Amino acid sequence: xxxxxxxxxxxxxxxxxxxxxxxxxxxxxxxxxxxxxxxxxxxxxxxxxxxxxxxxxxxxxxxxxxxxxxxxxxxxxxxxxxxxxxxxxxxxxxxxxxxxxxxxxxxxxxxxxxxxxxxxxxxxxxxxxxxxxxxxxxxxxxxxxxxxxxxxxxxxxxxxxxxxxxxxxxxxxxxxxxxxxxxxxxxxxxxxxxxxxxxxxxxxxxxxxxxxxxxxxxxxxxxxxxxxxxxxxxxxxxxxxxxxxxxxxxxxxxxxxxxxxxxxxxxxxx
Amino acid sequence: xxxxxxxxxxxxxxxxxxxxxxxxxxxxxxxxxxxxxxxxxxxxxxxxxxxxxxxxxxxxxxxxxxxxxxxxxxxxxxxxxxxxxxxxxxxxxxxxxxxxxxxxxxxxxxxxxxxxxxxxxxxxxxxxxxxxxxxxxxxxxxxxxxxxxxxxxxxxxxxxxxxxxxxxxxxxxxxxxxxxxxxxxxxxxxxxxxxxxxxxxxxxxxxxxxxxxxxxxxxxxxxxxxxxxxxxxxxxxxxxxxxxxxxxxxxxxxxxxxxxx
Numbered sequence: 001x002x003x004x005x006x007x008x009x010x011x012x013x014x015x016x017x018x019x020x021x022x023x024x025x026x027x028x029x030x031x032x033x034x035x036x037x038x039x040x041x042x043x044x045x046x047x048x049x050x051x052x053x054x055x056x057x058x059x060x061x062x063x064x065x066x067x068x069x070x071x072x073x074x075x076x077x078x079x080x081x082x083x084x085x086x087x088x089x090x091x092x093x094x095x096x097x098x099x100x101x102x103x104x105x106x107x108x109x110x111x112x113x114x115x116x117x118x119x120x121x122x123x124x125x126x127x128x129x130x131x132x133x134x135x136x137x138x139x140x141x142x143x144x145x146x147x148x149x150x151x152x153x154x155x156x157x158x159x160x161x162x163x164x165x166x167x168x169x170x171x172x173x174x175x176x177x178x179x180x181x182x183x184x185x186x187x188x189x190x191x192x193x194x195x196x197x198x199x200x201x202x203x204x205x206x207x208x209x210x211x212x213x214x215x216x217x218x219x220x221x222x223x224x225x226x227x228x229x230x231x232x233x234x235x236x237x238x239x240x241x242x243x244x245x246x247x248x249x250x251x252x253x254x255x256x257x258x259x260x261x262x263x264x265x266x267x268x269x270x
Numbered sequence: 271x272x273x274x275x276x277x278x279x280x281x282x283x284x285x286x287x288x289x290x291x292x293x294x295x296x297x298x299x300x301x302x303x304x305x306x307x308x309x310x311x312x313x314x315x316x317x318x319x320x321x322x323x324x325x326x327x328x329x330x331x332x333x334x335x336x337x338x339x340x341x342x343x344x345x346x347x348x349x350x351x352x353x354x355x356x357x358x359x360x361x362x363x364x365x366x367x368x369x370x371x372x373x374x375x376x377x378x379x380x381x382x383x384x385x386x387x388x389x390x391x392x393x394x395x396x397x398x399x400x401x402x403x404x405x406x407x408x409x410x411x412x413x414x415x416x417x418x419x420x421x422x423x424x425x426x427x428x429x430x431x432x433x434x435x436x437x438x439x440x441x442x443x444x445x446x447x448x449x450x451x452x453x454x455x456x457x458x459x460x461x462x463x464x465x466x467x468x469x470x471x472x473x474x475x476x477x478x479x480x481x482x483x484x485x486x487x488x489x490x491x492x493x494x495x496x497x498x499x500x501x502x503x504x505x506x507x508x509x510x511x512x513x514x515x516x517x518x519x520x521x522x523x524x525x526x527x528x529x530x531x
Contacts, residue, residue, distance in 0.1 A: 069430050070430075071426065071429060071430060088432075089429060089430050089431065089432045090432075091432060093430070095427075095430045095431075097423065097426075097427060099423060101421075101423050101424055101426075101427045103424060103441075103442065103445065104522035105445045105448075105520075105521075105522045114427075114428070114431060114441070115431040115432075117441075118428065118431045118432055118433045118437055118441075119431065119432055146522065148522065166431075
């Protein structure tokens with residue numbers, strides 16, 4: 001292989017760091033029937049891109065994220081992350097959950113170190129990374145505290161550190177701020193953009209907040225239910241760095257309107 | 271001090287109730303001239319208790335019963351951990367073994383004591399077996415429930431990071447089981463003492479249960495009550511020790527929702 005060719009290949013894999021094509025997921029129900037949770041899903045995500053997946057409940061957005069996380073199997077088609085077909089959880093991936101899901105018997109540092117322990121990485125080396133991450137999210141000084149001593153927003157930030165500690169190139173987020181109050185949520189959105197800028201991850205975020213999706217993302221994947229498929233992929237051409245003021249701009253309003261249209265046309269109120 | 275009493279009136283009320291009941295008991299027995307062999311006064315029970323404390327023979331017997339209960343408790347816990355781990359981790363084992371365990375639990379275990387005496391003799395072994403048999407089930411059930419109680423979101427979180435089944439067991443299921451485990455131990459240690467005493471009732475040459483029988487034979491009712499108090503103190507002491515371990519090893523748990531069997 002010549003250098004040119006490998007450069008081209010690198011470029012092409014960076015252009016499709018996450019690559020989903022012809023993906024179907026069919027669940028067998030107990031009654032003997034089947035549910036078409038995902039139908040013919042196709043999209044690509046660039047390395048370092050921030051995408052959001054939105055849609056009314058039952059549209060399969062969480063299922064899609066679980067397939068990418070290697071937690072559930074595909075029925076048909078392909079899902080690749082960093083050039084690898086996802087058939088089990090990949091060390092390339094970090095995930096942030098709806099609830100912080102910290103283990104109450106571990107300190108904050110102990111919780112952040114979970115992926116390091118599981119993947120049997122060098123604890124000494126990664127402890128420094130964990131401490132740096134805690135500092136990055138403003139939790140320095142809390143490493144020896146237990147989760148129940150922290151507020152919900154702080155716990156979720158610790159959850160983000162845990163997802164990032166093993167330096168994954170892809171960060172999957174499953175409605176990470178859904179349980180937070182509006183103020184904390186806006187603050188966490190800004191924090192996330194800051195962390196993203198510093199760590200340069202590729203982020204796929206599932207959210208039920210349309211404004212959140214517009215505010216954070218380069219592109220928004222809008223899904224529709226029964227069967228779950230992609231209705232539209234919308235590029236959000238708002239300048240970066242983004243500020244909360246932009247949310248009230250006409251451009252942002254137009255994007256929100258356009259996405260909301262899909263929600264109302266599927267007769268689901270969220 | 272005043273502040274403390276207002277917030278926690280029980281500090282004051284508990285001893286007051288105790289003193290009142292003792293006074294009432296003492297007075298009624300004296301007034302009604304109840305025979306000491308039927309129901310002795312608290313002061314006579316106190317005297318009997320102090321007498322026993324000064325007696326080396328009593329301490330030997332107390333030690334025998336303590337030993338029987340502790341050995342029984344130890345074996346009950348050991349077997350409960352082994353059985354509980356297999357039952358909770360392997361579905362087919364659970365389905366196969368559970369009916370037998372439930373059937374076993376349905377036996378009134380005290381009724382097994384005569385059989386244990388035939389099998390293991392009048393010595394301490396039959397008492398240890400009795401204590402272990404009675405204490406086993408509540409500990410086992412709590413271990414099984416505890417290991418199965420692990421939050422599915424926490425398991426999912428570990429799986430995302432690539433955890434093996436063993437890692438999930440060790441890092442989530444075992445810690446999740448700890449509050450249940452200690453709740454089981456708390457009940458188990460009391461049942462182990464009960465088992466040892468019941469075993470002694472049915473045939474023994476030593477132990478506190480044996481002392482109760484001998485006192486009964488001699489119509490020494492105050493001594494019977496005194497030993498009853500000693501057995502209660504043993505139970506309370508054991509409970510406090512289990513609680514201390516629980517505070518250390520399951521400190522995160524709000525165990526108000528865990529039922530003690």
